[in-house]
Every structure is written in structure tokens, then in C-alpha cells.
Amino acid sequence: MxxxxxxxxxxxxxxxxxxxxxxxxxxxxxxxxxxxxxxxxxxxxxxxxxxxxxxxxxxxxxxxxxxxxxxxxxxxxxxxxxxxxxxxxxxxxxxxxxxxxxxxxxxxxxxxxxxxxxxxxxxxxxxxxxxxxxxxxxxxSLAGTFATIIADRSLTDAAIVAPDEGALDRCEAVKRAAEMQMHVASFKKRHTATGIALSRISGTIKPEVIIVDDMIDTGQTLIACCRQLKTLGVKRITIFVTHGLFTGTAWSQLWKLGVDRIYCTDSIPPSLLPKDAHITIIPIAPLLQKELY
CATH class of the missing domain: 3.40.50.2020 (Rossmann fold)
Incomplete structure (x- = not known):
């Protein structure tokens, strides 16, 4: 090859x-x-x-x-x-x-x-x-990789939330890999003339929440999600995404909405990722090496 x-x-x-x-x-x-x-x-x-x-x-x-x-x-x-x-x-x-x-x-x-x-x-x-x-x-899939981090950080008792319906399968995969017991809670998303609107949450949440999605771009979906979670009494949020695009600066509002840390992979070259102490970059080379070769 x-x-x-x-x-x-x-x-x-x-x-x-x-x-x-x-x-x-x-x-x-x-x-x-x-x-x-x-x-x-x-x-x-x-x-x-x-x-x-x-x-x-x-x-x-x-x-x-x-x-x-x-x-x-x-x-x-x-x-x-x-x-x-x-x-x-x-x-x-x-x-x-x-x-x-x-x-x-x-x-x-x-x-x-x-x-x-x-x-x-x-x-x-x-x-x-x-x-x-x-x-x-x-x-x-990054489900196994994310599950290892969840276990290492003792987050298996946290609630897991899908920010929209498209993220449900990813959340379920992480839940199974991490052997978490709670059902996945979720929002439904719709686009409006002024931005993104989310439905009332479906499912049960806890003061500590994990959000799983495929990417963070401008962060608008995650901002809307975290804003609602904060009003529901959530104290600490950990976000797991595969792709960190981090377009613009709006996503930085997440730190004021209870987000403690964002985990993303280096599927986007690290030179293009923001330098932020609250963002942890997960190398994908070991996963590719294991899965492909």
C-alpha cells in the first residue's frame, strides 16, 4: 500500500x-x-x-x-x-x-x-x-475513544444529551460503549429567522451532563442546548465532538453556560484549532492505525 x-x-x-x-x-x-x-x-x-x-x-x-x-x-x-x-x-x-x-x-x-x-x-x-x-x-466511530475518557474522568453517572435528533445514534453508541445506565435525553432542533430553536428536552437529566455530537462549527446548536440545560439546573457540561471546526468566536460563549471541557479529535489539523486550555485534542492516528491496519 x-x-x-x-x-x-x-x-x-x-x-x-x-x-x-x-x-x-x-x-x-x-x-x-x-x-x-x-x-x-x-x-x-x-x-x-x-x-x-x-x-x-x-x-x-x-x-x-x-x-x-x-x-x-x-x-x-x-x-x-x-x-x-x-x-x-x-x-x-x-x-x-x-x-x-x-x-x-x-x-x-x-x-x-x-x-x-x-x-x-x-x-x-x-x-x-x-x-x-x-x-x-x-x-x-469514536464511541470507544469517548467512552474511555468518560470512564477515566468518572463521568459514567452523568446524564447524556443529544443536542438534536441527528445526534441520537452517536449518543446511544457512546452510552453503550461507556456502559452508562440512563436513557439518552434529547432536543429537537429547528431553524428560525433569528437562529436555532430547540424543543423542550425529552428525557431525564442530572446536574452533570455529557453532550455528544459529530462536530462543532460556529457552536450555535451547542449554545442553544447548553443555555436550556443551564435553565434546567445543570451545573457542569462536558462536550464530545469528532470534528472541531470552531468557526468564528461565538462558540466561546459555551464557557459561560456551564461547559467545563470540550473534547475533539485532530481530524482538523491542530494548527487550525484554537489554543484554549479547556479544549482537549484527541489524536486519531492510533485509532486509524488500529482500525485500518
Missing amino acids: ILFTFPEYEYIGSVLRKSPGYKKGNFFVNRYANSEMHISLDTDVRGQECTILGTIAPPDTNLVSFLLLADTLKRKGARKVTALLPYLAYTRHDKIVTKESLATAWIGGLLEQSQIDAITTLSLHSDEDREYIPLPINAL
């Missing part, structure tokens, strides 16, 4: 290449005088299985370079190309809405047309993503 790693993910690639049977693939992303992109390979891939480790998230040059590399590998004789995308971008756009794009289907078509054979990622946003992306997807 040949592993082609984009520079921003070398912190993961260097670990994965220690696995038996893996070697480094070398490539160069070049530009013509008018800035059009082209790829040069410095590794023979004929008849080989190849994996590309990188991102298709903005800026858009990431998407173009990733897809162009995949297509180049196949055109140069690679037997199989797997996209290793720790954060699979554009999968939130998976609902059919009048006069709006369906980006998940669009990105699925691009990945397929670029001759990618399979995708490996973490915590797929929803089951609908599999319907719109016409490729085999191996979505690794």
Missing part, C-alpha cells in the same frame, strides 16, 4: 507509515503560469493500492488538488485508490430544499468521477450521506 499524504496531514501520515506494508508516495502540486493546477508523481503506482490522506474542505484548492491526485493515480495505473478523509466535508448539505444545492450528492459525484474507489472517514454526518455518495464508505 502506498500512502500519499498532503502536507497538512503529515502528523497522521507519519504514524500510519509505520504500519507494515506501507510506504510513502511522493507527489507535487504544481501550477502553470496562469495558476491552473497539475500533479506530478515521483512514485510508480502501476498495479498498486494507494491511499490519499488529506481534506476536501475549504479553501477550494484542497478539493481540486485532492481530486486531481486521485484521478492521476488511476490514470498512471493504480489498482485501487482510497480517499482517507478524516473530516468528510460537504456532508451536512444532505437535505433536499427548494432552490438550494444538494452538495452531498454533488461531492459524491465528484469523488466517483475522480476514480476514487472507497472512502474512509470519521463519524459520518448522517445515514443520508451513504445514499448520495455512490462509493463504499468506512465511517469509523
